[in-house]
Amino acid sequence: MIPKKHLGQHFLTTPSYARKIVSALPAVSGDHLLEIGPGQGAVSIFLADRFPGFHCVEVDTAAIEILRMKLGDGHFSVHHHDVLTFDFSLAGFPLHVVGNLPYSIGALIIKKTLLYGNAISSCTFMVQREVAQRIVATPHNKTYGFLSVFCSFFGTPRLLFNVPSGAFFPRPKVDSSVFQIRIQDPEKKLPKCRWEPFFALVSKGFQQRRKKVVNALVADGELKGQVSAVLEELNVDLNARPEDLSCTQWLELYKRIC
16 A cells, blocks of 8 residues: 555554554453554554454545455444544544554644543554653643643643654654553543633643743733732742643633633
């Protein structure tokens, strides 16, 4: 199969890494499981052994044909669909999600998956190594940003292992990493109807990450005083920049000023 550049296809060709991904899944046989972008089935063949009724979503018709030939008959389900518009509930909830994500839309897939909230049990994704490092980054770090806060709101991101570029065809220019998040009841932290404004506040802060948090969030003098007062209540240095606040501190800041 010739990889399609416009789909960002880089097929995993090393079985040991595929097996390692499946072994890392915090799921048991009978759990609902969805694989995103199975491609030619490097991971799928191991999923079929451990989770016979798993679901997968793939946009490429040619890949689906190869996938069906490799897997043969079984109880698995293949959905021919664009993952960004796919309804995850078709795979059943609560759901474990796994996939080797295209570099170009990896962040969008991560966000879509996590925004299902408690309907997701875990996600185990392979992404560009730089993206994985941003996701698992902690405060006071230059790689710590919006995506770090976003992901840690849903659980504690863990870097599982790295995958060299030579494990793929065609060979990408960068290495990849596999990370995992086990969802920890985000709807208890904040009602789902308030997630969008919370993440909008965090995003606004990181759009001007070199500024102090107070200056990044508000321009009005009176409002600056209110935000400063809240930061003092949270024992946050008034000179702190967006990258210095943990997800918990961002959440408390949002609750008190919004």
